[in-house]
Amino acid sequence: MLAAPGGLGVGVEDVVIHDPEDPPDAHPGDLVLVIGARGRVAAGAIRAAGRSGAAAVAVKNGTAVVNVAADAGVALIEVGHEARWEQVEALARGVVDAARAGGEADSGEVLGDLFSLAQTIATLTGGLVSIEDTASRVLAYSRAGDEVDELRRLSILGREGPERYLAMLREWGVYQRLRAGEGIVRIDERPDLGIRRRIAAGIHAGSQPLGTIWVQEGAQPLTESAEVALLGASRALAPQLIRHRTLPSPELRLREDLLAGLLDGRLDAESVADDIGADPGKPAMVLAFSLPRDRAATDRQLRRAELVHLITVHTAAYRRSALVSVIGGRVYALLPDLPEHAEPRILALAKEIAGTARRHLDVRVRAALGGVVPRLSDAAASRGDADRVLAAMARGHGTADVASLADVRAEVLLSEVLAFLGEQPRIRDPRLTELIAHDAEHGGILVPAVLAYLDAFGDVRRAARELNIHPNTVRYRVRRAGEVSGIDLDDPAQRMLTQLLLRL
Template sequence: MPSPEEHPSGPLGPGPVPGDHEVEALRRIAATVNSNLELSAVLDAIVSAVSAFTEWQLCWVTALDVPAGVAEVIAREDRLTYSGDSQQRIWPIEGIPARDLIGGTGPIVVDDAQQSPYRFYADDARRRGYRCGVLLPLREPYLDGRPLVLAVQRRTAGQVGDRALAFLEAVADLSSVALANAGKVADEQRNIAELVRATATLRTGLAATLEGRDGEEILAAVADTLDVAIVVAHHNLAPMFVAAGQSWPPPGKGAADYAALARDEIRRQQGTRGHGASPDVPPPVRVKVTELLPGSERRLWACVLRRGAVTRVETALDSLVNVAVGIVVGRSLLATAAQDKETDTALAELVRRSPSDPLALRVRLAALGLPPPVRCRVVRISARSPVDTDLRRVLSDVHSVLRSRRVSGVVVGWVDSSVVMVLPDTGDDHREAVAAIRGMLHGVAGIGTALTVAMSAPGEVPADGARMWAECETLTLAGVAGGGDVIAYEGFGALAFLLSACRDGEANRFVEARLGELRRYDTEHSGSLVGTLEVFLQCSARFQETARALCVHVSTLRYRLDRITEVLGVDLKDPDERFSLALACRLMRMVEASGTPGGKHL
């Protein structure tokens, strides 16, 4: 090959300037770099141009896998030999000069490769006949992140001139440009593939949504396929659904508390965030928030959590996923609304005295998991003040939470501005049923003094539906079902039928007629004659038993009873009088429990 001439100056000023052959090689390399060919084709063209037009007859590009300790030849042109040795792709890093380029800027010039201290390099040089070599690091890594080295060899030993080094550095620079371009192309292709995959996933999810499949299963599949976390939160920011891709830690506490991350971002956007990392610090997990049902009292929040750097494609994907989540949740809300309406219709028909279509009611109840004739109890949760907007909102929250808990066998709906639950009767004592209902209501915000919770005696549906509803209504209107606790109709025993008297004023009038004078006497004299009378009647008019219960002497008891007889003008030996007074005492306590005006005298 002709020797290139040394030029005293060039277009860039004094210094070594490549000769005609090197210029031709650079021209071809530049044309290849600008051709948008695949990276492997570009690297092959570079090593081929160097080998064809210069003295460097053996040229390769090597990727260094430092952790594994090996170097892989990813592009090669060999005009020295064509044996099988020239096809060796994997080299131990410790046995080649490229080791000295790790973390350095190079270049490395090997005057005589056959005398190199690197055994594998020297053995290969002797076997294939090259002597001088130059190794240069490339500025850009391979697509998988491995550092790259350009290596050239020639037959003759000796020093390498400045012009040759300048040419090889230009080749390394062009190779780095090719790598940078290829990286951008690879990123674009990866982004396109990700968009296509995401679009296909979302299209499948939307098709499944239109088919009426489970919305939670659809969102879980989207989160897993797109490697994101999805949180859907109530208007009060409580999570109603959380799912994460397989590469994410299972939802839990700390960094895996995806609901908390979503809640913090919602509060930050609303300007109500009280604590947490500064928004100026890029978080390890990004949260994209979309408000569903804006302007509604029952608005929801769809949140997509993604890890990694922020890119335009990732941002577009987040928006697409949020739209899809909104569609899936919206479809689920529509389906839920239709189901709720069907449930409310069935419950409203159940508690009516004369259902409009008994057969349709039986079909609806069977669809709700209450195949007639099944024994159930009815529970009514209502606000003490039905016109209070805040209380209605609390009641709505109670309904939403009870529905979301999905207790097996329990049907929840709305009837006459009250939340109604129908639950199977297990045959246990009513106290067991009360405990079960307390467990269902545990932790529900709003259960307190403002709401009443009444439970009927058991019965068959639909036959006893109206009767059970009437019992709940009696407890509610009589005012004995209050304070947020569960009051059972059976708890009043044989006198439960008297509850209706507590709400129409008859009980007050009867109590006043039989006990009014005695109650006023106790008030004026700070006495306890009413309590003494109650215990006496409960002990079946037995003096010794009554005295022990009151912890007083029998003579003291006799004195009190004489005073009661005098004040009331009654004969306590008369069984009819004792029954009338015992009934008045029981009604008095029921009226007091109901909070009926005039019932608080003791």
């Protein structure tokens, strides 16, 4: 840093490259990299950057233009003679992009990891590596020498692949093969087009494409293990690209933190209401959504991020002050300022979200409605109701994708009674303990028969159908269970206790 007329606290919004032969094209907050001009030759570019409000200018041999920068009111950074502009631009843009992605250390690590991985892949393959998203935007790349071809040079300088080259790759079927799944795609050298030999691999989360790794052959042939290394890298990069894609904006993260803080008891309702423009004294409800666990972790994480956006749009359309957040793998939505008799409308909203997720995200979502609470400070209680409903749905109670506490109240209350009994070992009938132990040693057939008989309210034929055995077999097993344990199922109290404890 040779000059900083505005101090060191000036913010940088973007990184641009300026060629002195081109017209000035800088904007307020830009860091302008002046290539092709050193020392006093760069004076014009520095003055133009100052007039545009640029944050800083980077040049080589900058000591000759310190006064020019000071007069122009723009910071001046000197770049070492040996440094390559491509490397400088990658470093600067990586820092700015990381800050823009979230402004915290964890977001910086995403892009930092990508550049570090790109360099590692380059070492293992012996080529020049670039990592792109599904829109062909360059996210990171490895260092390079003079062997960079025209496609790589234009892609990196423009931060995305040039359209005429992209059109050729599409015409050759390259992108179709990359999207099809795992595997190495080979692109032959085309000297007439300025394209050197390449290998590429798609990055996927399940069946969903996330991006592409390109490896350009340089002055030396690629290593013998280049394709194996590239395949491994394509798998290792999926989590980083998911984090890069799903990282929320600072504004969205603030709203997520507000809801998490309210539901966890870290923030008071009045503070949250003030931030979102809600009335803390009006009724509220919490919706809870869960995804099935039958998908790979990376795919589930990506689907959850898409589900958050889907829920945010739908709930904001119903209540402007709605909040959405992910807590413990579930997605929660807070609906404040509810009018009277809001449950039917919210039930329809939850069904619409679940249906849209099934159609457009290709995923089955379970949605649970918590109870309506009289004020925002009781939102945690509504969240608890929603969690209880989801737990009942996960145990197979009900076949619908959307349910309220009223729909599964009996199952929820029974599970809580059983949970209480499970925590109270003194509330046991030793006769049932003996029956369970005996059954475990003799084929485990008596307890299921007794439970089916009690669940069927003593209807032997119905219990037999449930167990797929003969009714006489049910009668024998129930009678035998009574002989082993001494329990009298004709006694209402013993019958109820038996059903509860055997369920436990």
